[in-house]
Structures are given as structure tokens and as C-alpha cells.
Amino acid sequence: xxxxxxxTRDTRASLITxxxxxxxxxxxxxxxxxxxGRLAGVSHNAPYKHFADKEELLAAIxxxxxxxxxxxxxxxxxxxxxxxxxxxLARAYAEWGRSKPARFKLTFGAWNIESNELREAAAESRAVxxxxxxxxxxxxELPKGDPERLAALMLALAHGAVDQALAGHLSATxxxxxxxxxxxxxxxxxxxxxxxxxxxxxx
Amino acid sequence: xxxxxxxTRDTRASLITxxxxxxxxxxxxxxxxxxxGRLAGVSHNAPYKHFADKEELLAAIxxxxxxxxxxxxxxxxxxxxxxxxxxxLARAYAEWGRSKPARFKLTFGAWNIESNELREAAAESRAVxxxxxxxxxxxxELPKGDPERLAALMLALAHGAVDQALAGHLSATxxxxxxxxxxxxxxxxxxxxxxxxxxxxxx
DNA sequence: ACCTGAACACCGTTCAAGT
DNA sequence: ACCTGAACACCGTTCAAGT
Numbered sequence: 001x002x003x004x005x006x007x008t009r010d011t012r013a014s015l016i017t018x019x020x021x022x023x024x025x026x027x028x029x030x031x032x033x034x035x036x037g038r039l040a041g042v043s044h045n046a047p048y049k050h051f052a053d054k055e056e057l058l059a060a061i062x063x064x065x066x067x068x069x070x071x072x073x074x075x076x077x078x079x080x081x082x083x084x085x086x087x088x089l090a091r092a093y094a095e096w097g098r099s100k101p102a103r104f105k106l107t108f109g110a111w112n113i114e115s116n117e118l119r120e121a122a123a124e125s126r127a128v129x130x131x132x133x134x135x136x137x138x139x140x141e142l143p144k145g146d147p148e149r150l151a152a153l154m155l156a157l158a159h160g161a162v163d164q165a166l167a168g169h170l171s172a173t174x175x176x177x178x179x180x181x182x183x184x185x186x187x188x189x190x191x192x193x194x195x196x197x198x199x200x201x202x203x
Numbered sequence: 204x205x206x207x208x209x210x211t212r213d214t215r216a217s218l219i220t221x222x223x224x225x226x227x228x229x230x231x232x233x234x235x236x237x238x239x240g241r242l243a244g245v246s247h248n249a250p251y252k253h254f255a256d257k258e259e260l261l262a263a264i265x266x267x268x269x270x271x272x273x274x275x276x277x278x279x280x281x282x283x284x285x286x287x288x289x290x291x292l293a294r295a296y297a298e299w300g301r302s303k304p305a306r307f308k309l310t311f312g313a314w315n316i317e318s319n320e321l322r323e324a325a326a327e328s329r330a331v332x333x334x335x336x337x338x339x340x341x342x343x344e345l346p347k348g349d350p351e352r353l354a355a356l357m358l359a360l361a362h363g364a365v366d367q368a369l370a371g372h373l374s375a376t377x378x379x380x381x382x383x384x385x386x387x388x389x390x391x392x393x394x395x396x397x398x399x400x401x402x403x404x405x406x
Numbered sequence: 407a408c409c410t411g412a413a414c415a416c417c418g419t420t421c422a423a424g425t
Numbered sequence: 426a427c428c429t430g431a432a433c434a435c436c437g438t439t440c441a442a443g444t
Contacts, residue, residue: 011426032417043428045420050426054418101313110304110370122372143393152373152381153360153389160363161355167313169325170355178355186356187390190346193397214407235436246409248439253407257437 012050014040020061023102028058059115062107066121069096069107073128082136083188089129090158090184097162097180104166108159129155143194150191157187215253217243223264226305231261262318265310269324272299272310276331285339286391292332293361293387300365300383307369311362332358346397353394360390 018039022031033054034044051057076092077085097104111118129151136142142150161180164170170178178186221242225234236257237247254260279295280288300307314321332354339345345353364383367373373381381389 033419034417042426045429046427048419108367108370108372143396149381149385149389152364153386156363156367156373156383156386157356157360157390158363159367160359160361163366164311164359164362167311169311170359178352180359182352183356183359186352187360190393190397193346193400194393197396197400236438237436245407248410249408251438 011040011042011046015042015047015050015057016060016064019057020064020103023058023061023106024100027102028106031058033057058106059111059118061103062111063115063117063121065103065107066118066125070121070125070128073125077128077132082132082139083141083192085132086136086154086188087185089132090154091181093158094162094165094180094184097166101166104162108163126151126155137195140195140199142191143198154184154187158184214243214245214249218245218250218253218260219263219267222260223267223306226261226264226309227303230305231309234261236260261309262314262321264306265314266318266320266324268306268310269321269328273324273328273331276328280331280335285335285342286344286395288335289339289357289391290388292335293357294384296361297365297368297383297387300369304369307365311366329354329358340398343398343402345394346401357387357390361387 015036018036019031021039022035031054033047036057037044037046040046047057051060072092073089076088080088126148130147133142133147133151133154137144137147137150158180161170161183165180170180218239222234222239224242225238234257236250239260240247240249243249250260254263275295276292279291283291329351333350336345336350336354336357340347340350340353361383364373364386368383373383
């Protein structure tokens with residue numbers, strides 16, 4: 001008699017998918033482990049065979065999201081001019097936040113769990129961003145200076161704009177009604193102007 | 204015989220204070236209504252005489268924080284040059300996030316509750332910021348353009364930098380180890396450089 | 407506007423005994 | 426690595442009957 005393990009192939013992956021679906025519907029509170037099991041087609045305590053507790057399951061979702069995002073980032077960047085690539089990244093980031101706000105908040109919230117998976121995925125995304133910044137600097141399309149610092153500036157703005165938009169703090173602005181993409185474009189414009197001044201100084 | 208209402212003066216305020224204390228200790232999950240009552244010196248179900256549910260109590264904390272913050276903002280801004288005032292505001296914002304992360308996240312998270320109190324307090328803070336931006340623009344220390352839009356840009360950066368720092372996403376950057384204050388200063392520098400270019404164009 | 411004391415619902419988590 | 430079925434702990438919330 002053979003073992004009948006892996007009927008649905010990978011229970012762990014099914015659990016994560018099920019949990020992510022519930023997360024999208026109503027935030028972390030809506031991720032009920034009994035329901036996760038039911039959605040994944042397993043029993044109510046099967047999740048505990050794969051995750052120590054609910055928090056670990058949520059962290060697994062976050063890690064998966066980060067991997068998906070860095071994959072998407074790489075595709076977006078390929079065959080694009082640096083500044084154009086930056087704009088595309090900002091748009092993807094904003095779109096992600098709008099379409100999957102719960103995943104977005106979970107992924108960028110504080111992870112009380114010490115997970116190498118998460119740290120590595122985050123570092124990888126940053127590395128992609130830094131390399132584009134360097135390319136733009138080489139063309140004098142962004143000001144000089146530590147590329148990691150410039151990347152941190154752009155990431156902080158993109159993150160803050162999306163986070164405020166999700167909380168409803170951006171739409172409240174009178175007439176302008178700026179969205180995250182607008183603010184990011186503004187920043188790029190200012191930075192480019194500074195880069196021009198840099199070049200002028202050199203002469 | 205007289206009524207003995209208001210022995211501790213204002214139960215509602217005591218409840219909010221107690222809840223905020225618990226919030227600081229371990230986030231919203233640590234705000235247990237039984238414990239809130241105990242800390243405030245009332246019974247375990249007294250909170251329900253003032254708040255419909257836990258969410259409403261948390262919203263009251265957020266509203267109080269916003270009021271405290273706009274009061275602080277006004278004091279910081281008084282008798283300061285525009286750019287210096289902006290730096291002071293950014294520092295206060297970062298310091299607030301670092302010292303009271305749970306309150307910070309609660310205050311700027313999504314309020315599923317429709318609260319005029321919250322909206323008004325947020326609008327007031329923004330108004331203070333916008334007026335400083337306008338003063339700086341008048342001195343050509345910031346680039347021209349819609350002051351609300353510029354204020355939104357600065358607020359988004361400050362918010363994003365603090366939020367990432369709290370999540371531990373900022374310290375992970377190699378050598379630079381930029382903190383929110385550094386990133387804000389960087390932004391101000393770039394903006395000022397753009398303002399100079401603006402002026403040069405005019406000539 | 408509080409109190410005491412009991413109760414209910416829900417959910418994370420655990421355990422026992424199976425295959 | 427799952428299953429079923431039961432149980433426990435915790436906590437938000439409610440209710441009854443008081444002052």
C-alpha cells in the first residue's frame with residue numbers, strides 16, 4: 001500500500017492562499033483558523049501542523065507577498081529607462097495598496113516575528129530600487145549622493161503616500177486631491193531639477 | 204442628600220487615559236475593557252456607559268492624540284523661521300512615533316468609524332503645515348506651486364519614513380542607516396535647490 | 407451613571423484517540 | 426500529516442437587579 005500524502009499537493013500553500021483570501025475580505029481579524037482550514041479543504045486544526053500559531057501564518061502571507069512583489073518589480077524594470085522604471089514602480093506600489101490594502105498593511109507592518117525570509121525579501125526589493133537609482137544618477141537624471149539614501153527617500157514617500165491614501169488622509173485635501181502617483185511624480189520632478197543644478201555647478 | 208456623581212470628576216476621561224496606557228504597553232490587543240475599567244477605578248462594564256464598543260474607545264484615543272498634536276504643532280511653529288519650523292515639526296513627528304508607536308499607528312490607521320472629531324483635528328494639523336509652506340514660498344525657500352500639494356508631499360514623506368522606521372524597514376539599509384529626520388532634511392534640501400532654480404528662471 | 411455577578415458567543419489553542 | 430470531537434482560556438458584549 002502506498003502512502004496517500006499530498007492529495008491536494010501542498011496543504012501549506014493552500015492554507016496560505018485561504019488565509020490571504022480571508023485577509024482581503026476583512027483584515028487580520030477575519031482570518032479565523034477554523035475558516036482557513038475549511039477553505040483549504042482540511043480540518044479545523046490542520047493549520048497547527050504547519051504553523052505554530054496565527055501570527056506565523058500571517059507572516060507567511062507577508063513573505064509570499066514580498067516575493068511576488070520583487071518578482072513584479074524585476075519585470076517592470078526590464079527594458080525601461082531609469083526614470084520611467086521608477087515611475088512604473090511607484091504606480092505598481094500604489095496599485096497594490098489600493099487593490100489589496102489588507103495585504104499591503106500586513107506586509108509593511110511590524111513583524112514581531114524574527115523571520116529571515118521577510119528580511120531577505122525586503123532587502124532584495126530595495127536592491128532593485130538602488131540599482132535603478134544608480135543608473136539614473138549616471139545619466140544625471142537624479143542628484144548625486146548615496147544611492148541608498150536616495151532610494152530610501154523615494155521609498156518613504158511612496159509608502160507614506162499610499163498609507164495615507166488608504167487611511168483616507170489624502171483625499172481630504174481641498175481641491176488638489178493628490179494621489180500617491182501625483183506626489184511621486186512631484187518628487188521626481190524636484191529631484192531632477194536638483195540634478196540639473198548639480199551639473200551646472202560642475203561646469 | 205446630594206448626588207454623588209463625579210467623584211473622580213470625569214469617568215470618560217479616566218477611561219481614555221487608562222486605555223491609552225494599556226495601548227502603549229502592547230498595542231490594541233492589550234486594551235482589554237475589563238482591565239480598562241479596573242485601571243480607571245470603575246467596574247468592568249462601566250466603559251459601556253460611555254462607549255458603544257472597544258472601537259469607539261480607541262477612536263476617542265486617536266481624536267485626543269490628534270488634538271494634542273495640533274496643539275504641540277502650534278507651539279513649535281510660533282516664533283520660528285519657516286524652514287526651521289518645518290524641521291521642528293518633522294522632528295516632533297518622528298519623536299512622537301518613536302516614543303508612542305502604538306498611539307501613532309492607531310491615530311494614522313484607517314478609522315472605520317465616521318468621526319467628525321477625527322476629520323476636523325486632522326484638517327487643522329494640515330492647515331498649520333500649509334500656512335508654513337506658504338510663508339516659505341513667499342521667501343523663495345520652497346518652490347512655487349500649490350502649497351497644499353507641497354504640504355502633502357512633505358507629510359507623506361515624514362509619515363512614510365516614520366512608519367518604515369517603526370516597522371524596522373529603515374535601519375536595515377547598509378551603512379547609511381538613515382533616520383526619518385535625515386530623510387526629511389534631504390527632502391528640504393532638494394526642494395530649496397529647486398526653489399533657487401525657480402528664481403533663476405524668473406530673471 | 408454607576409455597581410455586582412452571571413452569562414453568552416466567539417475564537418485561538420490544545421488534547422486524545424484515531425488512520 | 427492528517428482526521429474527528431471535545432475541551433479550555435480569554436475576552437468582547439449583554440443582561441438582570443441593585444443604588
